[in-house]
Amino acid sequence: MLKLPRKHHTNQISHLVNNGARVKKQITLPSLALGCWPLAGMTRGGVTRQAAIETVAAAIDHGITHLDTAYCYGEHGESERAIAKAIRGRQNEVTIASKCGIHWQAGKKQAVDGRPDTIIREVKESLVRLEIDRLDLLYLHTPDPNIPIQESAGALRRLLDEGIVGAVGLSNGNVEECQLFAEICPLTACQRHFNMLQQEIRPVLLPYCQSKRIAMVAYWPLMKGLLTGRMTRDQVFSHTDSRHKYLMFQGEEFQKNLDFVDAIQSLAAQQNRSLVSLVLAWTMAQKGITTVLFGATSAKQVATNAQALACHLEDSTVFAINEAIQQRGPILGSRKV
Ligand SMILES: NC(=O)c1ccc[n+]([C@@H]2O[C@H](COP(=O)([O-])OP(=O)(O)OC[C@H]3O[C@@H](n4cnc5c(N)ncnc54)[C@H](OP(=O)(O)O)[C@@H]3O)[C@@H](O)[C@H]2O)c1
Numbered sequence: 001m002l003k004l005p006r007k008h009h010t011n012q013i014s015h016l017v018n019n020g021a022r023v024k025k026q027i028t029l030p031s032l033a034l035g036c037w038p039l040a041g042m043t044r045g046g047v048t049r050q051a052a053i054e055t056v057a058a059a060i061d062h063g064i065t066h067l068d069t070a071y072c073y074g075e076h077g078e079s080e081r082a083i084a085k086a087i088r089g090r091q092n093e094v095t096i097a098s099k100c101g102i103h104w105q106a107g108k109k110q111a112v113d114g115r116p117d118t119i120i121r122e123v124k125e126s127l128v129r130l131e132i133d134r135l136d137l138l139y140l141h142t143p144d145p146n147i148p149i150q151e152s153a154g155a156l157r158r159l160l161d162e163g164i165v166g167a168v169g170l171s172n173g174n175v176e177e178c179q180l181f182a183e184i185c186p187l188t189a190c191q192r193h194f195n196m197l198q199q200e201i202r203p204v205l206l207p208y209c210q211s212k213r214i215a216m217v218a219y220w221p222l223m224k225g226l227l228t229g230r231m232t233r234d235q236v237f238s239h240t241d242s243r244h245k246y247l248m249f250q251g252e253e254f255q256k257n258l259d260f261v262d263a264i265q266s267l268a269a270q271q272n273r274s275l276v277s278l279v280l281a282w283t284m285a286q287k288g289i290t291t292v293l294f295g296a297t298s299a300k301q302v303a304t305n306a307q308a309l310a311c312h313l314e315d316s317t318v319f320a321i322n323e324a325i326q327q328r329g330p331i332l333g334s335r336k337v
Pocket residue numbers: 034035036037038043044068069141171172191192218219220221222223224225226228230276293294295296297300301302304305
């Protein structure tokens with residue numbers, strides 16, 4: 001069994017609860033955590049409930065005990081329900097982060113709804129699915145363009161004051177949204193995509209979070225499987241595989257990305273490491289990145305990915321990776337941050 005995350009980010013939050021008393025709360029975020037979106041079979045189909053449960057159990061066994069899920073991971077909360085089964089009798093070993101404010105509509109369409117009543121209702125439902133009575137961390141999944149973000153923040157603040165959540169985060173927000181949010185509710189963590197090929201948070205959001213001591217939790221470290229070396233030049237994504245919608249998986253962009261993966265793969269091979277552990281270790285080592293959330297669909301993948309915890313990067317390796325990133329050049333379809 002591998003031992004413990006290398007660095008921890010502890011965020012002390014001090015805020016006034018409704019009766020005017022000042023309380024201190026604390027959450028510790030590890031350097032590596034399990035992202036539980038793929039457990040619901042949402043990236044590609046065909047992930048069984050049993051595989052999902054085994055994936056979570058393997059993560060805990062490897063010391064990866066922070067589990068990141070959301071109300072909308074699975075049309076009917078399949079991710080939260082699988083986590084509940086996997087952690088039965090082990091609740092004290094894990095910290096659980098969930099998100100609210102996105103749900104599924106008929107026709108497999110996601111809808112953003114950050115209204116306070118919706119948030120409160122979704123969180124109550126998440127707790128039932130997860131079979132717990134408190135979330136360690138709750139994010140607003142994304143700002144709702146139809147209402148002021150302060151209204152959503154007010155609902156999360158209420159849940160924080162009532163002790164139903166231990167800490168609050170904002171996912172997919174920009175600096176201005178973080179500022180408005182934090183006026184109403186103490187902000188412990190931001191969650192955005194970040195990987196070797198997608199570093200849009202670097203110039204503005206990342207330094208802002210560092211300056212405010214807000215943890216940065218990075219998602220898509222493996223770019224939804226692209227950076228694992230599993231994809232082939234003639235890869236065909238089925239209609240149930242959501243990756244076909246992203247420019248990074250299409251045409252010339254996809255081929256250029258695979259050239260990049262080949263370059264990192266040969267670096268990993270020279271060092272007798274798995275590509276995935278090198279990719280994750282590089283992401284974990286980036287200044288300002290607090291936690292890296294990787295998704296997985298099997299215990300075997302978790303075991304490989306956990307090797308990143310013990311992966312020390314030489315300066316020469318970091319240099320070679322950064323060179324390869326430079327050579328890859330601008331990425332089409334970058335996401336706005
Ligand atoms: N806040 C947000 O809006 C937001 C958005 C996206 C994600 N997230 C969070 O971030 C987490 C990470 O993102 P993600 O899961 O979408 O993408 P990811 O971590 O970049 O990639 C996960 C995929 O990589 C493949 N993989 C993982 N380990 C592997 C290994 N050792 N060997 C081969 N393939 C491997 C698996 O593909 P297969 O499925 O093909 O096995 C897995 O589904 C999510 O699970 C979720 O918790 C948050």
